[in-house]
Amino acid sequence: MKKLKIDYVCVHNSCRSQMAEAITKTLASDFFEAYSAGTETKPQINQDAVRIIKNLYNVDMNQTQKSKLIDDIPQELDVLITMGCNVECPYIPTQHREDWGLDDPTGEPDEVFLETAKIIKEKMLDLRKRIESKEINIK
Numbered sequence: 001m002k003k004l005k006i007d008y009v010c011v012h013n014s015c016r017s018q019m020a021e022a023i024t025k026t027l028a029s030d031f032f033e034a035y036s037a038g039t040e041t042k043p044q045i046n047q048d049a050v051r052i053i054k055n056l057y058n059v060d061m062n063q064t065q066k067s068k069l070i071d072d073i074p075q076e077l078d079v080l081i082t083m084g085c086n087v088e089c090p091y092i093p094t095q096h097r098e099d100w101g102l103d104d105p106t107g108e109p110d111e112v113f114l115e116t117a118k119i120i121k122e123k124m125l126d127l128r129k130r131i132e133s134k135e136i137n138i139k
Helices: 016-027 047-057 110-132
Strands: 004-010 032-038 079-082 096-099
Touching: 004 016, 016 032, 016 047, 016 110, 047 110, 079 110
Parallel strands: 004 032, 004 079, 079 096
Antiparallel strands: none
């Protein structure tokens, strides 16, 4: 099976979607080709998110990722995940789309970032399992 192109979309592409990209690249790069993007960008990724991902996965998002617009990623995706930004995302063709409804941890204590990272990991691994079991049909 080919790697599936997955994009995590959030408004600013600076926290949740960046965390999801890093976690997916770390734990499921054999299955997913992961991207993240937003409808706007920030000058840098949320530094609390950077620190938490560095501590959990030894990935320095300041070195491996940057805030990107939706136009900066492949437009032919297999899976599109919105992070729960309460905004209408632009149309991006995809075979499967879901919203994970995650609250933005920006400005919250580390425990909230850790919980967000845990939820992202669980949801991503569950998504993979549903695709592999053909519960979600992606060609």
